[in-house]
Amino acid sequence: MKNLVSVEKPVRYIGSEWNAVHKDPQGKLRFAFVYPDVYEVGMSFLGLQLLYGLLNKEETIWCERAFAPWPDREAQLRQEKKRLCVLESGTPLHEMNIVGFALQHEMLYTNILTVLDLGGISIIAEQRRDDDPIVIAGGPCAYNPMPLVDFMDAFAVGEGEEVILEICGCVKRLRDARAQRSEILCELGKIPGVFVPSLYETVTNRLGETILLHPKT
Numbered sequence: 001m002k003n004l005v006s007v008e009k010p011v012r013y014i015g016s017e018w019n020a021v022h023k024d025p026q027g028k029l030r031f032a033f034v035y036p037d038v039y040e041v042g043m044s045f046l047g048l049q050l051l052y053g054l055l056n057k058e059e060t061i062w063c064e065r066a067f068a069p070w071p072d073r074e075a076q077l078r079q080e081k082k083r084l085c086v087l088e089s090g091t092p093l094h095e096m097n098i099v100g101f102a103l104q105h106e107m108l109y110t111n112i113l114t115v116l117d118l119g120g121i122s123i124i125a126e127q128r129r130d131d132d133p134i135v136i137a138g139g140p141c142a143y144n145p146m147p148l149v150d151f152m153d154a155f156a157v158g159e160g161e162e163v164i165l166e167i168c169g170c171v172k173r174l175r176d177a178r179a180q181r182s183e184i185l186c187e188l189g190k191i192p193g194v195f196v197p198s199l200y201e202t203v204t205n206r207l208g209e210t211i212l213l214h215p216k217t
Helices: 039-043 046-056 071-079 106-118 164-176 181-188
Strands: 029-035 061-067 098-102 134-138 154-156 200-204 210-215
Touching (some): 029 039, 029 164, 039 061, 046 061, 046 164, 098 106, 134 181, 164 181
Parallel strands (some): 029 061, 029 098, 098 134, 134 154
Antiparallel strands (some): 200 210
């Protein structure tokens, strides 16, 4: 708490509200639900409340929350060389199994890159290692995933509550079996409604615009 004295509205980073879910992490799939905006905006998003409750009903999943910090907190984290963490347990984002972003509008895209960087996760998807979290995104902007394909491992296109438990089950099963990252992404790509950019090739025109997308052979 001492290091929050100098930031505006420290309550944004405490995570001890009524109804916050705390679990024993042993044997759990650790899911970070990230709304890439400040706490007050993210907590007003009903989709967060819905998925947070849905995931935490499962005994094998612990869903925690993270938000983009205000600039004063971001500067503090960088100065102190500390990582952005989930609210409930204080675990750095890079130690989670899945980091899921809500894509509500395009103005949040640069915040996503900030969150990844502060969380200790490689911004470029293809640079991530086997022990890095699977970074996924869903929400209205997932219907046009192309602006973010370099940064996301997978997109949930459509209603998140219809596919999120299947995604989590797939990742947990393969993580427990010590599968490689490429294997996990390949299996995620078989789930209806999940788009995994690394499984596809793109063809661009001379202006650099994507004109064709097809599965890798």
